[in-house]
Amino acid sequence: MSVPTQEKAGSERVSSTSYFSSDVNAANLKGRIWRKLDTHLLPLITLLYLMSFLVAGMAEDLHLVGLQYNIAAAIFFIPYCLVEVPSNVLLKVFRPSRWIPFIMVLWGTIMTLMCLVNSYQGLVIARVSLGLAEGGLLPGLTYYISLWYPRQMQAKRIGTFISAAAVAGAFGGILAYGIQHLEGKAGLHGWQWIFLIEGLATVLFAFLAYFLIHDYPETATFLTEEERQFVMRTLEDDSKGQATHFSAKFVWQALADWKTYVQAINFMTILITGYAVALFTPSIIHNLGFSAANAQLLSVPPFACACVCTIVVSFYSDRLNLRGPFIVLCSTISMIGYVVAYTTSKPGPGYAAAVIAASGAFPNVAISVVWAGGNTGGHMKRGIVLALVIGLGNLGGICSSFIYYQPPRFHKGHGTVIGCLGMSIVCSCIMMWTYKRLNKEKEEQCAREGINEGMKDLYCELADESPLFR
Template structure:
């Protein structure tokens, strides 16, 4: 056994046998960790500081990162999700009737968005890395804001279909890009709550969108436009303006972020290195990173789990106003009644993000939350009582939204390497969003008011892919960790240089998977 393998084995000794990720290192271990992970080769701006001083400096650094990164990114995703799902609010305000569309044509418009959205997602993280976030994100926001505005100017099915397709192209880079971006700033034990706050904007968008749509729809007749037209036009203009502002409010990666001092830059890179990550450092793209992601079983396992999340997510968010309107409420009241389920989902999403960070049990968090969703859609499927069905929408929202953020963080936690992680998240999120095509076509007009087919398909997605996939992935990762702990992966580093070991990414014997 080589000296490097012995060092890695010593580092892994404090990990419990069930595969839970190790606790953060004590300062007394800093010298050993520096040797194992190559930190001794990096400048240490806090050399000579006491343990208490280091802890205080680190806490202040993380707090500053939070204020500089999270609020604006959360706002951008709120706008993004609002723009892709407000068509559901527009539908119950007369969009289908005014454009002389059939139910099938409306569903086709929904499907076209997900085809382009999913198709472009695997490529976007590479573009994000090469163009810089401060360039890439403002460009795509301005493009989708313009497209959104054009949706309010269409006169027929063809125009709406074209606009939805290009909206998917433009929006494709935001969600995978920001999740990948956050993983390049925070430790694996820190990203969950941040990603949950970011994704909670989706639930808030559903809540806020219902209120906003109800208000904007009252502009019916202004400028000769229908109320639903103004929903698209006003929200699109706001998106374009936010896109322009994002040039100054979106920061680049740690190795190039202008708001960081040289000392803080080194602190960010060192703390990620200590967490078995190299994502803050510069790395040139190679096709080997792409193939490493494609050949990794974890990529496809997370794609299956995320498929269960997104198939349910888009069915719920696109059709919730329609489902509620079939309980006997007017379009305005249906939009307003869609607010509380989303608000509850936002709160639980943030709580699960915090809980998963604290416990390291992302798989079990998925399992527990998915049971709420399964219960909710069982209520929607099995009951005809309006009160029970409305309660089912609450449990449905609670069982979907927290799992989306938690699954993406789970995938990011267990994929190391700048470009491999970017490609993996692109594949996982792209495949999940492609299932929006299914979601767009399962709530058919002929199935109202109970929509049994739609509820049954969503229920199957949650049981088979979300619950089943989470259980499989959890136990498979536990098995992988046990193999690493007993040294069955140590042969991978025999005879390799430090640089070659680093290129192994999450296959390194000292990289313990988050379960």
């Protein structure tokens, strides 16, 4: 579904130019303001999302057997999913500049201490603790972006920081290759050094983030008063005056909305694909005939391509004001990659398949999140919907942890992902039809009952059920 463009959002948006002096070019000033926001917000949240880790060599060093590694990977997602809704509520209550650094300190400390894990039981406890601490990050950052930018401008911003996941996948391969040279230093294995270094870096960065994160446009010190008024007016016009305060009824609105769960299923199928790429690409490459060290290095190009595709697709999604068609397109591309992987046993085509699969999988993560949030009205309901979609969707990580167990062809894993991509296409088509139908019904209601934007205060607490919301 497309959302109203800034130029077509109504006469009130055009009047926002009145905040500026008449002797300057208003269009250039608007562009400068959004670039100013990008400069102050995007580098920071991209670095926040980049804080991830790799567990190369752990299975051998902890003597994990059978499905123990898979269970340790999967157990993370259960607490991760459970904390996402309360985390977004707490982010609203305590402010982003306090809540996000707090959870960063928690997960950075846990990650650091994971270098001391010496048994399967300890690994499971550490993974559960890490899921509890880290679960609020993605829904929190996504919600945070939605508080600063109108809907049509969110995809490329969210795509930018989500592309950090692909960068982390690429960087992780290089990091793992390099840290192998620390094997045995100070009595630690290579994977222990990874936890120690990245954990300490996360804690350090969390303390810096406390001073660098700006909470909301109305309190941003890097904006002038005129710029703040312009951003706030633009956001108000885009939301059609939807409520911004906290109330328990907005939580119930989100929980009772059936569209939330279709979007969650869509996101789950997308994440199964993404996690499959992120968790198992090195293993797939290794089982195609490459050495373990070269497999780490050769995992870089698929993730690098995924990063570029995520940014490009997000940019054009905003520019063309479309979400669903891009999800269908990217799911189809990723499906082609998995079909090739399913049908070949040769290293060359198999590696090309990994690149194609990753290039289609990662852009969908950003677009689907923006789509769910952009079609939800009101600050609090949007925050809860994003947390529900991301939280329930991340249960797909459990599936991803168990489907790749038949090397070297991984037929069941690839087949499962192909089915998930097909489900993503079906869910996207359902939601495109639904949003188009709802917009038509609301337009007819406004025309029939004489509802206009001057009456938006009457509907401010109806969230996206408001007849003015598109």
